[in-house]
Amino acid sequence: MSNHYILTLSCHDIAGIVAAVAGFLTENDGFIIESAQFGDPSTGRFFMRTEFVLGEYSCGFAALKQKFGVGVAHHFSMEWQLADTSIKPRVVILVSKYRHCLNDLLHRYSTGALPIEIPCVISNHDDLRELCTWYKIPFIYIPVVNGDKLAQEAKVWEHLEQAQAEVVVLARYMQVLSPGLVSKMAGRCINIHHSFLPSFKGARPYHQAYDRGVKLIGATAHYVTNALDEGPIIEQEVVRVDHSNSPEALVAVGRDSECLVLARALKYHIEHRVLVNGNKTVVFR
Amino acid sequence: MSNHYILTLSCHDIAGIVAAVAGFLTENDGFIIESAQFGDPSTGRFFMRTEFVLGEYSCGFAALKQKFGVGVAHHFSMEWQLADTSIKPRVVILVSKYRHCLNDLLHRYSTGALPIEIPCVISNHDDLRELCTWYKIPFIYIPVVNGDKLAQEAKVWEHLEQAQAEVVVLARYMQVLSPGLVSKMAGRCINIHHSFLPSFKGARPYHQAYDRGVKLIGATAHYVTNALDEGPIIEQEVVRVDHSNSPEALVAVGRDSECLVLARALKYHIEHRVLVNGNKTVVFR
């Protein structure tokens, strides 16, 4: 039976927050494993993440959660979450035809490196079915029929709901989502973009990078918002290239960064290390 | 007038430490700016660093320090330090003939990037006098006479004491220090070694790296102990090289890493971000 929990919170930054939170945990037989905090001077907002275990004299998770809500959280008008690490988050992955990111995520999932449930993989193409089948994960093929993207999206959403998806990962899903769907998944839909944003938004970023002659190419994982490729950045990485790399070589080299960056971002997210701060993120690594 | 302080502490890891420290600060009108902690599961030791400002209703720094010592610190048997950030630490730099690290540190000192006092630079060679003079820093030339290293060291120590040196930086000082001197500066003497330790200890590490054919070379900043190049590592960095790099090219390329790594390590140290943990360090970056 688990007794390992993660508390995340944000609120207006005033004196006494850490003392109140740490005091509350100590009074309730909580033992802090790891704690991090950040006060943003530009907004006056305070962010905190605390991992703790509960001892035998605690009132139990449910009671603790209730007490925290009416007590400390209420007092400081906090936005907060309290997560039980024994419950694996349900992550649905959306893909199109590219296999590298999906292969990487499924491998990490199967070895336990990513402690998640994957109720299903959804795709607008049928190409990656076999891979999912091998990992014993339901593959749901939802094509765009007659160009009706909204109808396709409606079906996708239905499956996300059925799957009780807490997190949605766009692992090179080659469709721009409608504002309606995006808003339903605000703060929990992660996209991998194959450039070092804000450079090279939109289509064919490796070709854009080739044309500009940059000496490093990158990948960016970010939360999806309605401004294309402009959501809060979670993680980025770059890799050195040179004049001899064709656009195709950039695509090949970049794939490794895409996999790494997406896997890291998802790991930070499910470990509750990422707190959204306006159009930016606080990442407690 | 300053009211910005840094508390660092370590003690046996039990429940309630964060609550006690944060509670103490809140009760004494302290406002936490930044806080980090680490419990080492392999040793059961707890480490914490907290930056805070004092408000107008506080009892003042001296009284606060006294109260913390007899109260929280005593209760948890802490090793602790409480530093006033308005007082710049006194850093003495020891050099021989190589100029790059000294030039880098003095530049950072003069621009305020490294908020330190440099009461003097001490050297066993006279080569770098002019550079120090330009930066208006006393240069003290203490050669080894007739091979009597201990006599030279005794003079060095005398000057360190006169200078009230809190930190000693060996910026490519090409002398092995005696155990006696090392022990007097335990935990506050930083050396830069021009390899990625533990590879290539001792003399001519770039030539060792060349002979081994490594594809990355590095630099390591560490606290000096009596085991040569085996003290607690503070910071490391590497840079890519290839077969075409001669030993001389490795020396040239490596210099940039040496400067960067030493400057970072010193910055972490003077910001009280480095806590020694046996033969390792905790670095709260």
Next chain:
Amino acid sequence: MSNHYILTLSCHDIAGIVAAVAGFLTENDGFIIESAQFGDPSTGRFFMRTEFVLGEYSCGFAALKQKFGVGVAHHFSMEWQLADTSIKPRVVILVSKYRHCLNDLLHRYSTGALPIEIPCVISNHDDLRELCTWYKIPFIYIPVVNGDKLAQEAKVWEHLEQAQAEVVVLARYMQVLSPGLVSKMAGRCINIHHSFLPSFKGARPYHQAYDRGVKLIGATAHYVTNALDEGPIIEQEVVRVDHSNSPEALVAVGRDSECLVLARALKYHIEHRVLVNGNKTVVFR
């Protein structure tokens, strides 16, 4: 039909080699795509790699090869190889229980990122059979019976010969090979070691790294020789870690480097970019 070839050579470094090689190719209707060379001043040895295509007026690959051998190669006493890029090299992978490197290599193989044939995967454990089967690659299980390692090795060698293996990759194969087997595969057996060599040779390098408190961990791909973890290094990479990483966390973080480094080293090798230079390598990237 292919007409894309790679010439690699090494010889004593004297004047006129590039002119002779380039002249030979031009006279034989060869068009140079890419060329690199290196003269090692410490040994007086010259290394060269040239990619070229043959035009319609050439004498054809077989005749060209014969002419080069009796002409330029003979004149300069070259060690040389001339490879037809349309023929995929046959690579046999040896594994034990760890899946990450194998999974990565098979993925790259299946997408064409690594243009190789994999006649079989050989293992001393049966754990990774299913993965190979999915990729439609024969999996050959050769356990060590009654501790008789040489008998097991003899069977491994038999299968390597049957498979006509040109390259052997030890993808976390947890067995030290006997001198006899090593010498049979000199210069074409690549191992991945999970440390930044020469640091942390031998067993449990991540635990060694944890104990030393290094701030970067790494991985090294090298040719296998009879000196354990001391063969010519092909490629290395590092990744930043800190005090909070447990040995298990280092293992998890390090896996990504292992995969990347091994895949890069194998790619360089099969593209004939790696030339052995004593106990070092020349890598024409």
Next chain:
Amino acid sequence: MSNHYILTLSCHDIAGIVAAVAGFLTENDGFIIESAQFGDPSTGRFFMRTEFVLGEYSCGFAALKQKFGVGVAHHFSMEWQLADTSIKPRVVILVSKYRHCLNDLLHRYSTGALPIEIPCVISNHDDLRELCTWYKIPFIYIPVVNGDKLAQEAKVWEHLEQAQAEVVVLARYMQVLSPGLVSKMAGRCINIHHSFLPSFKGARPYHQAYDRGVKLIGATAHYVTNALDEGPIIEQEVVRVDHSNSPEALVAVGRDSECLVLARALKYHIEHRVLVNGNKTVVFR
């Protein structure tokens, strides 16, 4: 007396160029030290750089140059340069008030790491005079008077001509140059921009980076053209940052990248490793 030369060239890519160049050098008692080439498939343009020494039976540098021009270079309609490495290129540095890049370049100049002559440093502010004086380099203060930038530029150009500047380095020179001046220095004026271009062009890039919440910041060295911050990129580097970095912290962290990137770009340039290819560069490192 020197006999070490560097030939750089570009021309339409057809068969036989390497053979012709290497053959020419061999016939004239040249010994190739290092050679690199690149054929750009997107433009059909060929680029080559060859370092060589001349032996005792050669016709001498001047005659060789003449012969090459009327022979090989003419035959292939090459753009070409033949440089004598014993003649240090004359580099004029333009600065405003920021000292870090200038300090870094002058240090490298004084240690011989950058084998250049610096006939003078020119600035629109008087702040950095003392530093130049210490390095015994004439400091020329040319302020903008009454907002007349063209008049100031005219004086700058006069001094560049008097100084016989072959290379001009804008080491954080905070003035946009007029098209007229830019065109006079085409392909030999290097600027350091304090962002990872093409992201964050123009003013205050670190503040732009802060606002966007990127996880890596960078620096870019490029040739100056009349499209602001859009000239051919020579070198780039990035460094990891996080949410806790204020804009001021980004400025401080970024300075190290600026210095490194500018120094590397200048080194590549003076070693004739950079060939302009449209709005991109070929860098033979």
